[in-house]
Amino acid sequence: MSVRTFVAPTAREGLARIRAELGDDAVVLSTRPHPQGVELLASAYGELAAPVEQAPDAASGSRILAELGRLRGLLQNQLAGFAWSAGRRRDPARVGVMQTLFAAGFGGALARTLAARLPRSRTGESARHWLRQVLIRNLPLLPAEGDPVRQGGAFALVGSTGSGKTTTLAKLAARGVDLHGADGVALVAADAYRIGAEAQLRVYADLLGVAVHAAADANDLARLMPRLAHHRLVLIDTAGFAPADPRVPAMQGFDALGIRRLLVVSASQQGAAIEQALVRFGQGAAGCILTKLDEAPQPGPALDGLIRHRLPLAYITGGQRVPEDLHRPNAVYLVDRALKGGQIATPFTLSPEDWPLAAGVEAERADPAATGSPVRRNAG
Ligand SMILES: Nc1nc2c(ncn2[C@@H]2O[C@H](COP(=O)(O)OP(=O)(O)OP(=O)(O)O)[C@@H](O)[C@H]2O)c(=O)[nH]1
Ligand SMILES: [Mg+2]
Numbered sequence: 260m261s262v263r264t265f266v267a268p269t270a271r272e273g274l275a276r277i278r279a280e281l282g283d284d285a286v287v288l289s290t291r292p293h294p295q296g297v298e299l300l301a302s303a304y305g306e307l308a309a310p311v312e313q314a315p316d317a318a319s320g321s322r323i324l325a326e327l328g329r330l331r332g333l334l335q336n337q338l339a340g341f342a343w344s345a346g347r348r349r350d351p352a353r354v355g356v357m358q359t360l361f362a363a364g365f366g367g368a369l370a371r372t373l374a375a376r377l378p379r380s381r382t383g384e385s386a387r388h389w390l391r392q393v394l395i396r397n398l399p400l401l402p403a404e405g406d407p408v409r410q411g412g413a414f415a416l417v418g419s420t421g422s423g424k425t426t427t428l429a430k431l432a433a434r435g436v437d438l439h440g441a442d443g444v445a446l447v448a449a450d451a452y453r454i455g456a457e458a459q460l461r462v463y464a465d466l467l468g469v470a471v472h473a474a475a476d477a478n479d480l481a482r483l484m485p486r487l488a489h490h491r492l493v494l495i496d497t498a499g500f501a502p503a504d505p506r507v508p509a510m511q512g513f514d515a516l517g518i519r520r521l522l523v524v525s526a527s528q529q530g531a532a533i534e535q536a537l538v539r540f541g542q543g544a545a546g547c548i549l550t551k552l553d554e555a556p557q558p559g560p561a562l563d564g565l566i567r568h569r570l571p572l573a574y575i576t577g578g579q580r581v582p583e584d585l586h587r588p589n590a591v592y593l594v595d596r597a598l599k600g601g602q603i604a605t606p607f608t609l610s611p612e613d614w615p616l617a618a619g620v621e622a623e624r625a626d627p628a629a630t631g632s633p634v635r636r637n638a639g
Contacts, residue, residue: 261302262288268296277301289333300333352386353377359390362608363601364559366530369567394594398562399571401546406587407521407573408434413484413493415449415513416548417540418523419532420499423550423576425456427523428494429463431574433582435492441468443491448473449480450498460496463581477512484516493518502535511543519545521573527551530560537564546573549588553577557600562593 263281267273270290277285281303288300353374360370373393381389401407407414408431416424416431428446435444446464448457448471457473464471472487474480480495487493495518500507513520522544524536541547547570549561565572575593578584601608 262300263302265299265301266293266295266297267299270297270299273297273299288330289336352382356386356390358614359387359598359601360559361601363597364530364557365563365597366560369563391594391598394562394566394597395590397566398590398593399565399569400588400590401571401573403587405546405571405573407431407519407546408492409438411439411443411491413487413495413516413518414521414545415495415497415510415518416523417497417510417513417520417544418499419502419525419528419536419540422499422523422525422528422536423548424499424523425459425463425496426579426581427548427550427574427576427585428460428496429467429581430576430585432463432467432469432492432494434585435494436467436469439491444469445487445490445493446471447480447483447487447493447495449495453498456496456498477509480518481516484518502532502539507539510540514543521545522547522570524549524561524564525551526555526558526561526575528561530563533561533564537568537570541568541570544570546571548572548574548576550576552596553584555600556603556605557597558593559597559600562597 265273265276265280267276273290273296274287277287277299281301285301285303288302290297290299292298356374356377357370360373361367373390376393377386377389404410414431416428418424432444432446444467446460446469448460450456457471461471470490472483474483474495484493495513497510510520520540520543522536522541524533524547526549528536537547547565549558549565549572552558552575555561564570572588572593575586575588576584577586
């Protein structure tokens with residue numbers, strides 16, 4: 260079977276040429292953009308249907324298998340595209356929900372789940388309103404009475420390197436001093452083996468007038484904790500690790516010492532890095548602190564992770580200033596920030612003409628008349 264390549268200024272002209280040269284029943288296997296317009300791969304129907312005349316030898320057998328595999332890929336590509344365009348025609352509101360979420364950096368798993376739950380009656384503005392409300396309702400927040408600083412107890416700040424643990428701990432400590440007085444708060448540097456880590460904490464402790472202790476390892480920490488029991492709030496700074504670091508699971512050992520973990524996640528990280536942090540550090544954590552919102556043009560991936568993992572948000576931070584840049588989370592603000600992030604034009608955002616391509620229907624791109632006007636990317 261021979262597959263031929265045609266290049267034409269438009270898909271329509273390409274199809275006309277294919278028909279002229281290969282016959283009316285020629286099969287278009289795929290199309291894709293080309294600097295001169297569009298490139299089409301096509302085969303005459305008769306050739307496609309032609310039976311294999313002789314038993315193939317081993318070499319030609321594997322060539323046939325390879326060709327069949329390629330054809331299967333092309334076909335899947337086309338079918339995915341047809342499904343996309345059928346879905347878009349049948350249910351533009353549902354597709355619009357997915358596009359809004361993708362543009363804001365939310366992932367496919369959550370986008371598909373939410374789009375599937377969009378009530379039939381919701382379209383246009385009403386669908387956008389529904390999406391915003393669903394995100395707001397599903398973003399888990401620690402209630403005010405569960406505020407770790409107000410409630411008191413021992414909390415270890417854990418998370419990836421540089422996520423903002425020590426700076427956030429200083430902000431929490433300042434808040435703790437406001438609520439419980441300097442005597443009510445103690446700090447522990449549990450990453451004492453790192454040069455400068457304890458010194459960084461001591462600077463904040465001195466500024467706030469609170470006690471600071473160092474724990475070289477888990478045994479040290481176990482010995483220290485009972486001695487700090489009279490403090491209303493004990494904040495433990497830990498060393499940052501990459502989520503895949505083999506030392507991370509040992510942090511679950513804090514639980515046995517009565518220390519609750521607060522996962523510190525930078526909102527400006529990639530979705531995949533946030534997901535790893537949630538999976539590796541977040542198991543059994545009491546809550547999450549989302550940092551660096553001031554640096555995150557698209558906090559969508561972070562909200563996506565919190566919603567899927569049901570990890571409640573305790574605080575957010577939006578700057579380096581201690582103690583000013585620490586706030587209790589507000590779901591309306593965060594969801595609106597995330598959806599607004601979807602309106603930023605970046606080279607990483609899919610544009611309307613990329614959507615069918617991403618779904619596999621390159622053919623539609625070349626012939627917009629066949630599908631009607633493209634769905635708006637941003638539902639704002
Ligand atoms: N823009 C911005 N910067 C922040 C925020 N929180 C922390 N930082 C900065 O991020 C950098 C790292 O902060 P640290 O608090 O040292 O982070 P860490 O998690 O303790 O780092 P390691 O202990 O090395 O794992 C510092 O320059 C902080 O000032 C924030 O909310 N916004
Ligand atoms: Mg630190």
